[in-house]
Structures are given as C-alpha cells and as structure tokens.
Amino acid sequence: xxxxxxxxxxxxxxxxxxxxxxxxxxxxxxxxxxxxxxxxxxxxxxxxxxxxxxxxxxxxxxxxxxxxxxxxxxxxxxxxxxxxxxxxxxxxxxxxxxxxxxxxxxxxxxxxxxxxxxxxxxxxxxxxxxxxxxxxxxxxxxxxxxxxxxxxxxxxxxxxxxxxxxxxxxxxxxxxxxxxxxxxxxxxxxxxxxxxxxxxxxxxxxxxxxxxxxxxxxxxxxxxxxxxxxxxxxxxxxxxxxxxxxxxxxxxxxxxxxxxxxxxxxxxxxxxxxxxxxxxxxxxxxxxxxxxxxxxxxxxxxxxxxxxxxxxxxxxxxxxxxxxxxxxxxxxxxxxxxxxxxxxxxxxxxxxxxxxxxxxxxxxxxxxxxxxxxxxxxxxxxxxxxxxxxxxxxxxxxxxxxxxxxxxxxxxxxxxxxxxxxxxxxxxxxxxxxxxxxxxxxxxxxxxxxxxxxxxxxxxxxxxxxxxxxxxxxxxxxxxxxxxxxxxxxxxxxxxxxxxxxxxxxxxxxxxxxxxxxxxxxxxxxxxxxxxxxxxxxxxxxxxxxxxxxxxxxx
Numbered sequence: 001x002x003x004x005x006x007x008x009x010x011x012x013x014x015x016x017x018x019x020x021x022x023x024x025x026x027x028x029x030x031x032x033x034x035x036x037x038x039x040x041x042x043x044x045x046x047x048x049x050x051x052x053x054x055x056x057x058x059x060x061x062x063x064x065x066x067x068x069x070x071x072x073x074x075x076x077x078x079x080x081x082x083x084x085x086x087x088x089x090x091x092x093x094x095x096x097x098x099x100x101x102x103x104x105x106x107x108x109x110x111x112x113x114x115x116x117x118x119x120x121x122x123x124x125x126x127x128x129x130x131x132x133x134x135x136x137x138x139x140x141x142x143x144x145x146x147x148x149x150x151x152x153x154x155x156x157x158x159x160x161x162x163x164x165x166x167x168x169x170x171x172x173x174x175x176x177x178x179x180x181x182x183x184x185x186x187x188x189x190x191x192x193x194x195x196x197x198x199x200x201x202x203x204x205x206x207x208x209x210x211x212x213x214x215x216x217x218x219x220x221x222x223x224x225x226x227x228x229x230x231x232x233x234x235x236x237x238x239x240x241x242x243x244x245x246x247x248x249x250x251x252x253x254x255x256x257x258x259x260x261x262x263x264x265x266x267x268x269x270x271x272x273x274x275x276x277x278x279x280x281x282x283x284x285x286x287x288x289x290x291x292x293x294x295x296x297x298x299x300x301x302x303x304x305x306x307x308x309x310x311x312x313x314x315x316x317x318x319x320x321x322x323x324x325x326x327x328x329x330x331x332x333x334x335x336x337x338x339x340x341x342x343x344x345x346x347x348x349x350x351x352x353x354x355x356x357x358x359x360x361x362x363x364x365x366x367x368x369x370x371x372x373x374x375x376x377x378x379x380x381x382x383x384x385x386x387x388x389x390x391x392x393x394x395x396x397x398x399x400x401x402x403x404x405x406x407x408x409x410x411x412x413x414x415x416x417x418x419x420x421x422x423x424x425x426x427x428x429x430x431x432x433x434x435x436x437x438x439x440x441x442x443x444x445x446x447x448x449x450x451x452x453x454x455x456x457x458x459x460x461x462x463x464x465x466x467x468x469x470x471x472x473x474x475x476x477x478x479x480x481x482x483x484x485x486x487x488x489x490x491x492x493x494x495x496x497x498x499x500x501x502x503x504x505x506x507x508x509x510x511x512x513x514x515x516x517x518x519x520x521x522x523x524x525x526x527x528x529x530x531x532x533x534x535x536x537x538x539x540x541x542x543x544x545x546x547x548x549x550x551x552x553x554x555x
Contacts, residue, residue, distance in 0.1 A: 008035050009054030011543065012514075016062035018522040022069045022507035024489040027524055032067060034514040037288075037543035042508045060538065066522045068488065069508055070231025070515035070541060071454045072495035074403045075382055075444035078235040078265070079207075079214075079246040080155065082221035084121055084448040087111070088209060091448070093122035093153055098134040101150065102142055114146045117164070117206055121448070124153040126304040126415040135185065136161050136192025149206050154449050155238070156302050158199040158206075160192045168202055170194075177201075196301050197327055200239030203246065211251075218251050225263050226547035228453055229517035229536035232264040234444065234499050236348065236382070237271075240298040240327050245270040249281060249292075256290050262546040264289050264515070266499040268348055271295035271336050275343055282345070288513060289542065293500050294346030296382075297336065298327040300356040303385065303419050304412070308353035311388060315421035324353055334363050341367035346377045346500065348403065354386045354424070361391055364400050373399065378500050380442065383408070386420060387427040396438030403442040403498050404429065406461040406487075407450035413476050425477065431461060432480045441482075441490040442498035454491055458523075459531040461487040467532055484524060514543040 012034040018027035021042060030044035033052050041048060084091040090108035095101040101123045112118050125131055139148050139161035147164040151157075165171070172190050176182055183193030194202070225233065237245035247269045255261040267285065269277055269292070281292035301307025301324060306314050309324040317323070326333065327350075337360075340347045351357045364379055380401040385408070395402055409429045417425055434441060443461070445452055456467050462484050464475030475481055482490075496506030504513045518538040523531055539547035 010052040010057045013059045014067050016067040017064045018066045020068040022493040024486045039512045062518050066519040069492040071229050072232040073444045074442040074495035074498040076447040077238045081447040082217035086217035089119045091121045102138050118148045120150040122153045158194045200241050204244045226539045229539050231515035231541040234266045236268050237296040242270045242272045266293040268296040271297035296348045298350040309356040310353045311355040337363050342371050348380045351381045352383045352385045354388045392433045393437035405446045406457040410466040431482050440497050442495040443490040455531045455534045458487045516540040
C-alpha cells in the first residue's frame with residue numbers, strides 16, 4: 001500500500017502477449033510501465049496497472065507482437081557509417097570484379113568536382129570472380145586526371161590511382177612504413193594498394209568534409225538507427241592512429257545540445273600511452289546519453305588480406321612465414337594496456353587471428369595479476385574470428401568479454417576455408433562454446449563493414465546460414481548455433497555489458513532506463529526465416545518515442 005501512495009502516474013504502458021525482458025529466456029505476456037525516462041514496472045499484475053493509469057497515460061497494445069529492450073550495437077564506426085549512406089561517397093558492396101568496381105564510379109564522378117577526392121567504398125576482392133588485389137592501372141585508365149581513393153569493405157585497405165598517390169605524396173621511392181609495405185607491381189612501381197596502419201594514417205586526409213556535411217549525414221544515420229530499433233551504440237576508433245580515429249565528440253555534443261541525439265552513444269577513442277584525451281572525455285561525457293567508456297586499439301588485421309595474426313602460416317600461404325603480424329608490436333601493446341588498466345580505463349582491442357587473441361589474453365592476464373582484477377572495468381576483444389581451442393574458456397576466466405559480429409560469419413566461408421583450412425575453421429566464431437564456458441556475448445555489426453539491420457545478425461547467429469542464399473543447409477559449423485533468446489540477449493543485455501551500462505540498459509526491469517522497441521511480429525513464434533522480414537514499429541529512447549512506423553492502437 002505504501003508503494004501505491006507514492007506512485008507516480010505512468011506516461012506509457014506497453015501491453016503485449018510477448019515481452020522479452022533481455023535475459024536469455026522466452027517472452028511472457030505482461031506490461032511494461034514507463035514513468036519519465038525510467039521503467040517503473042514490468043510484470044503481469046493488472047491491479048497494479050490500474051493504479052498507474054492517469055489521464056494522459058498512453059497505452060500501447062502490441063497484442064501478439066514482441067516488446068523488448070532497445071537493440072544495442074556493441075561495435076560500429078559512426079562517422080563512416082553515416083558517410084557511406086550520404087551523397088559524398090559511392091558505396092557499393094556487390095561488385096564482382098575490378099572492372100565493375102571502377103565502372104560503378106562513373107555516374108557518381110560526374111557529381112564530384114575534379115579538385116575533390118573521388119571516393120568509392122565497399123570492394124572486397126576475395127569475393128570477386130578473380131580474387132586478386134586490384135591495381136592503380138584500372139583506375140588510371142578511366143580517371144587519369146583526378147585523385148581517386150577506393151576503400152575496401154573491411155576498411156583495412158585503400159586502393160589509389162596515380163593522381164591520388166601523387167596527392168598524398170607517396171612515390172616509388174617513399175620508404176615503406178614500419179611493419180608494413182606499400183603494394184608494388186612486378187617492375188617495382190607502386191600498385192596503388194596500401195594496407196592496415198599505413199592506410200589508416202591517410203584517412204583524415206581523404207575524408208575531409210565541412211561541418212554542415214558531417215552534421216547532415218550524422219542526423220540521417222541516427223534516424224536510420226532508430227528505425228531499426230537501435231537505441232544504443234558503441235562508436236569504436238576507426239584507426240590505430242591517434243588523432244585519426246574519427247571519433248567526433250564535437251558533433252555528438254552539438255547534436256545532444258540541440259536535442260537531436262536520439263541514440264545513446266558510447267565512444268572509444270584510440271588507445272595510446274598518453275591517456276589525456278580519454279580521461280578528459282570520460283570526465284566531460286558521462287551523462288546517460290553521451291559517454292566515453294574506454295579506449296580501443298588494433299592488434300592485427302583481417303584474414304582476407306593475410307594480415308590477421310595466426311599461430312601457424314595461412315593454409316594458402318604466399319611465402320614461408322605468411323601468418324600475419326601485430327599491427328602494434330606486442331611490447332608496445334602490452335605497455336599501453338597495462339597503463340590503461342592501471343589508470344582504470346576499459347580497453348577494447350580488434351583481434352581477429354588466433355595468435356592475436358592468445359597474446360592479448362596473456363596481456364590481460366598480466367594486468368589482472370599486476371594491478372588486480374577490477375570489476376568496474378570491462379575489457380573486451382573485438383571480432384574474435386579464429387581461436388586456439390583453449391582460449392575459448394580462457395575468455396570467461398579472465399573476465400574478457402567477446403564482442404562479435406554475427407554477420408561476419410557468412411560473408412565468405414569459402415574464402416575462410418581457403419585461408420585457414422579444415423582444422424582451424426572448426427574454431428571459427430565459436431558462439432556456442434563461448435556461452436557454454438561462461439562468457440557474455442555482445443553483438444554488433446562493425447557497420448559500415450556490415451549492414452546495420454540487427455535482424456540479419458540474429459538470423460546468422462541462430463542459423464549459421466547466409467541471409468542471401470540461406471546456405472549451407474543446416475548451417476556452417478552448425479554446432480556453434482545459439483538459441484534465439486540467447487541471440488536477442490546478446491544484442492541487448494550483452495552489449496550493455498560491453499559498454500559498462502548493464503546496470504541501466506539492456507533489460508526491461510524496474511529502475512532501468514526506458515529504451516523499448518516494439519516489433520511487427522513475435523519472432524519467437526515464427527520460423528527463423530521470418531527474422532529477415534521483421535520490422536520495428538516503435539522505438540523509445542529515454543522515455544521518448546523517437547521512431548514510430550504506424551500510430552498503433554491506443555486504448
């Protein structure tokens with residue numbers, strides 16, 4: 001009775017026969033009550049519901065459709081995602097050859113002044129009919145008098161024409177960068193291909209736009225996120241290079257001040273030894289909507305380019321010792337992580353290859369031993385494609401969270417098998433074993449590397465089949481499938497863990513912030529294929545409706 005006397009009338013009451021609370025359990029019928037920006041109640045007590053009813057309370061009756069916590073994308077690159085959806089870059093992810101890639105720029109080229117970079121994005125040569133790296137020669141033949149830069153789909157490689165190489169000041173006599181090399185033709189001339197950190201150092205020169213242009217594509221991308229029910233994201237440093245990570249805190253702050261930031265943002269600038277920027281951002285950005293929650297760095301590259309760091313040579317090695325390398329030398333990475341842990345800053349590291357994962361776990365283990373395990377930090381490894389088997393259970397023992405992108409699993413399984421062979425692919429993206437050994441999975445997309453649509457990743461996780469072909473039947477490495485409730489939890493509560501927000505986000509429970517999504521169906525009552533046609537009808541962030549496809553039914 002004391003609770004009723006203090007009760008504040010609800011702003012919203014969600015009613016549904018299928019409420020998913022964020023835990024890895026099946027939906028149940030009931031209500032979710034929102035007062036202000038907070039969930040006041042979640043349960044099935046109809047008498048209590050009547051006590052919350054007020055004159056202005058809006059009841060949203062979802063009937064049999066799923067009501068759930070907002071999706072939380074644990075790993076994306078906001079700047080590039082917004083840019084690739086704008087009219088400033090020609091993004092095409094479906095080209096099947098070098099020639100097609102070059103030709104796809106022609107119409108766009110007519111719209112871009114010749115003194116500006118002509119930028120394309122999305123090419124991925126392992127999926128081409130002839131899976132070899134392109135060269136500047138094909139770009140030179142069509143664009144001989146303007147700078148052109150083509151960014152690979154995984155953003156780890158840049159492909160330039162000759163004018164572009166000249167504009168950035170790289171010639172055949174330019175010394176190769178430490179730990180990397182500029183691509184060369186057989187005659188020693190530059191090929192136009194630049195990989196990994198050497199490419200990352202050029203990003204700020206290539207992607208240079210006005211504040212007006214940036215604000216426009218940021219707002220457009222926020223609207224897209226809301227339309228997919230995404231209420232929180234982790235914006236991860238785009239490069240290993242300090243000052244070139246494309247974490248634009250000034251844009252976020254302007255949007256927040258103007259009331260236009262309708263998605264919660266957790267930023268992760270580049271990790272280096274000088275933690276001054278991170279500390280400043282963690283202090284100045286600590287609200288419920290905009291926060292700096294740690295730092296990010298790169299341990300290795302990607303398998304398709306043989307830059308992911310492996311214990312043994314690639315199965316299709318191009319030379320003895322072809323097993324990739326650390327983007328940041330081990331000793332330097334070790335010093336940076338130990339320093340961040342000592343200074344109470346969470347660390348997130350891009351780790352794709354099995355040896356990169358193994359060595360990073362060694363570093364985190366040393367950090368816990370040297371400075372103590374700190375339960376208020378959440379170190380994570382990102383991507384985690386290929387494991388040494390013993391390291392799967394080691395993740396949970398060391399409290400290192402796996403942040404994974406299920407859409408990556410089915411991008412190119414044939415290429416993965418070609419690169420790593422039949423024995424190693426048994427330990428690729430082991431979602432089932434990670435959960436069974438005690439890890440909390442966090443799901444994301446790595447957008448723009450993959451589609452921001454969360455339902456695609458959910459489908460990949462529960463079927464291990466391609467969203468395009470629905471192959472292979474039964475799933476690729478089907479023993480690593482997870483249940484639908486586990487997948488939804490990874491995309492809500494699990495991702496909230498990754499961003500240190502699980503005390504306020506990811507669950508529909510009393511006291512949690514009111515980030516709530518209503519779908520147009522209940523995927524738990526449908527076949528897995530229905531996920532691919534599922535849509536969001538309403539998105540609430542911080543107690544406010546930020547997207548509504550229809551007006552819904554009000555009682």
